[in-house]
Amino acid sequence: MASTTADEPTHLPPRERFWVAVAIVPCGSMQGMDTFAVSVALPIMQGSFSATITEISWVLTSYLVAAAIFMPFFGWASRKVGRKKLLLCTIAGFTVCTVLVATSTSLYELILFRFIQGIFSAGLNPLSQQVLLAAYPREEHPKAFSWMSSGRMVGVMVGPILGGFLTELLDWRWVFWANIPVTLAAFYLVARYIPEGGVQKEAKFDLFGFICLSVAILFLQLMLDQGERSEWFESNMIIAFAALAGIGAYLFAVHISTSRNTYVDPRVFLNRDFFIGMVMVFMLGFMIYGMAGLLPKVVQHHMGHPPTSAGLVMAMRGIGSITGATVAGWLLQGKDPRPTVTLGLLSMAGSMWLLSLITPDVPILYVMLIVILQGFGIGAFTVPITACAFYSLDPALRPDGTVMNSLARRLGTSIGISVLVSVLVHKTQSVRTSLTEHISPERLRELPLPESWNPDEQPGVMRLNKVVDQEAEFLGFLFDFQLMTVLMLCLLPLVLLMRLDPKKKE
Template identity: 25%
Template sequence: MSILDVTVVSVALETFAREFDATTADVAWTMTAYTLALATVIPLTGWAADRFGTKRLYLIAVALFTLGSVLCAIAPDLTWLIIFRVVQGLGGGMLMPLGMTILTRAAGPERLGRVMAVMGIPMLLGPIFGPILGGWLIDVASWHWIFLINLPIGIIGLVYAAKVLEKDDVQPSETFDFVGMLLLSPGLASFLYGVSSIPGAKEESGTAWTTEVVATMVIGAILTSLFIPWALRKSNIHPLMDLRLLKNKNLSVALITMSFFAIAFFGASLLFPLYFQMVRGEDALHAGLLLAPQGVGAILTMPLAGLLADKIGPGKIVMTALAVITVSVGMFTQIDADTSYVYLLSALFIMGLGLGGAMMPIMTAALATLTDHTVARGSTLLNIQQQVAASIGTAIFATLLTNFMQEKKSIQVAGEVAEAEARGGDAAVGELFARLGLTPESFQSLVDKVPGDQAASFASVFVVATALVGLCLVPAFFLPREKVHAPKDVMIGH
C-alpha cells in the first residue's frame, strides 16, 4: 500500500482541484509532500532499526502510515491534506527498507533471490496498478476511499506482524548521527524537490532552470556532498547512511546498475499512460488497465528469476532481462497515432517479462553478501538510491517530452488557441488567428496533425529510454555470475 500511494493519488489531482477549489500546482503538493517525507525518513531507518529493533519499528511505521491515511481521508481542506500526506509518507518511507531488512534476514543468502522475487511483485506492480485502483475508487465511491482503503489493510498488517514477527534482540547501538541527519535528510528532500519541480517549471515558464529549481537543487546537492566526507570519517558515531558499505564490490556494482535501471524504468513508466491518454484518448482507468500485460509478464518471470539468482547468481539473469527490456522499449520508438493495440500490448508484455528478471536479482546481488548486522544499512542505502534515481528519471523524461512537444507547431498552436479561448472567447481566438496568419481551414489542418506529432514526440523520448536501458548492460556485466556466498563473521567495510 505504501508503494501504491506514491501513484494512486495521481489520478485524483483533478478531483482535488475541483473539491478544494485549488490550482493544479497547489494540488500537486499532495504528491510532492509524500515523496519528500519518504526522502526525509528513509535515511533514519537503518539507525532506528539497529537502535529499536526491526519488529518494533515496523509496527510503528505501519501504525503511522495507517493513521496518516485515515487523517488524509477526513482532511477538511487542501492544506491539511498535504500535512497529513507528510504523516503518511513518514510511515510509508520506513516500510520498504524495514520490510526488505526483515525478509533478507529471514531468508539468508541461500534463499534471498526467491524472497526478493516475492517482494518484487508489489514493487513492480504498485506503480502500474496505483492509477487503476485510484481511478476505480474515485469512480465507484469518492476520493476519500483512496486513503480509507488503507485502514483495514493497516489493521490486519499490525495484528499479523505483531503475532508472527520474531521478538527484537536489540544490541547496543552507536551514537545517533545528528550531524549526518542535519546534512542528509534535508539535503535529499531539497534536491528531490528541485528535481521534481523541473517538469512543472518547464511547462509554466518555458525553462526548467527557474530560480526555485536551481536554488533547491544546489542547496540539496551541497548538503548531500558535505555528508560524504562526514560519513567516511573514522568515528564511534555510525553514519546515517553507511557509505563504507560501498567497499563491497557486489553492492557497488548493483547500486550503479540499479541507478541506471531506475532512471530508465520509472521515467519510461510515466510515458505509457500519458501516451494512451493524450494520443489515444483513453481515460485514466482504461489507460491503467492497458498496462496490465506488463504486470502479467513480470509475474510470470519473477519467481523463476529469483530461483535462478539463488542457484547460479544474478549476473546472467540480469543481462538477459535487460536485453529483453531494451528490445521492448525499442519497439516503442516506432509508435504513431494509429499503432495497433496488439503491437503496443505485446511490447508491454515483453517488457514485463524482462522486468521480472531484472529489478529483484539486482537487489539480490546488492544484499546477498551483507552480514546480518549490515543488512538494515544496506537496505537503507538501496532505497535512498532508488528514490533519487526514480525522481531523476521522472523529471528527465517529463522534461524531454515537453521539449519535443513544444517543437511541434501543431501542438504549440493548438495549445495557444485553447488558452486564448479560455481567456477571452471567440474575440481572443480571432486576434490570435490574425497574429499568426491562420484561417479556420489552416488551423483545422494543424489540429489534424496534433495526434501524429504527439506520438512522434513520445517516440523520440523512447529513443532516449532505449539508450538508457541499454546502458544498464555495462555495469550489469560485472554482477556476480555464480552463486553468491555471504561472509559469516566479517562485517562489510571493517
C-alpha cells in the same frame, strides 16, 4: 520464534520463512496501491479543493519529499528499536495517516497528512528487505525478494484500476479507504509471524549527518519537482536549490568519511556487489515511474482510448512483473545471476524499442503485449540485482544497505520523471519547429485536405496548429522511449562486473 541480532545470521526454519514472506507481501502492496491510485485521483482532488495544478501537485510532492528525506533514518532506527517493532510502528503510522488523509477537509490538511504519511512509508521497503535478509539464508535471497517484488507489483497493478474505479463511482476519498484492509492485514501478519531482532545497543544518532543528508535530499527533490515549471537553471530559485543540495551532499560526504558512528556507514559503498546493485536499482526507478507517467497519456490522448483502457494497459505490467519475479526466484537459487539480469535488461530494452515504433492506430492489444514483456523484464531484473546487492555485504551493514538501496530507487524515480518530462518538452518544441518549417499556405492548397483545415481561415489555422502540436508531442514520446532503450542497454557492461559465485564473500 527466536530473536536474532544484526550480527547473528541465524535463519528461520523453512515453514517460518514462508510465513515471513507472506507477511511482507501486503507491506509492498499497500505502498504501491497508495502511490499509483493517488496519481489517478489527482484531477478529481484538484476539482474538489478548487486547487491549481501547482497546488494539487504538492499532494504527491510532499509525500515523495518526506519519503526520500526520512528513508535513511530507518537504518539507525531499526538498530535502536529492532526490525519488528519499527515495522509495526511504521504500518500503524501509515494506517492512521491514511485515515487522516481520507477525512481531510482542506488542501493544507491533505498536504500535511500526506507529508507525515510519506515519513512512515519511507520505512516499509528497507525494513521489509531487512526482515527477509535475516530470515532467509543467502542462497535463498532471490526467492525471498521474488515474494517482495510480487507484493509490490500487485499494488502497482491494482492501484490504477482501483483508483480510477473508486474515483469515478464514489469519491476520491475511497482511494485511501480502500487501502485500510491491506494495512490492517499487513499489521496482523507482521505481528504474528515476523521475529524480533536487529537491535544494536551501541547505535547512536548522528544529528549532523542527518541534517546534511536531509538538506541535500530536500533541495534535490524540490529542484527536480519545480525545475520544468521554472525553466530549470534560468530560474534563480532552481540555482539556489541546486547549490543547497550540492552543499548538503558535500558536507555529508566529508562527514561520513572523517567521523565515527555516522548516520550512514561509508563501508557500505565500498562493497562492489552493493554499489553495482545500487546503480542498477537507480536506473530501474528511472524507468519504471518515468514510464508510468508517459504511456497512459499516449494511450489516452494520442491513441484515443478511455482512462479505463490506460489503467488496464498499466495493469499488464504488473502481471508481467509478477511472472518475471517468480521465474527469477526459481532460476537464481545458488546460480550465476548474470544470465537472468541480462534477460531482464534485454526484455526491458526490447519493450521500449517496440514502443518507440508504434503509431497512434496500433491495436491496444499490441501495446498490452509490449507492456507485459516490459513487466517481465522488470521482475526478472529486480530480483537478482536486489539479491546480489547483499550477497557479500556484512549483516551488520544491512540496515544501511537497505535504506541506501531504497533511496537510490526513490531518487531514480524523481530524476527519471524530471529528465523524461524535460526531454519530452524540448523534443516536442524541436519537432514542432521542424514541422512548421515545411508548412506553407501555398503547399497546403495543393493537398487534398478537409474543409475544416482551410489555411485561409482562422478556424482552419487553429485546427492545423492543433494537429501539428499533437504530432510533435507524439514524436517526443517516441524519442523518450528510444532514450530509455539506450539507457537500459548501457547497463549491460555492469553485468560483467557482477559476482559469478553468489556464495562467495569479499
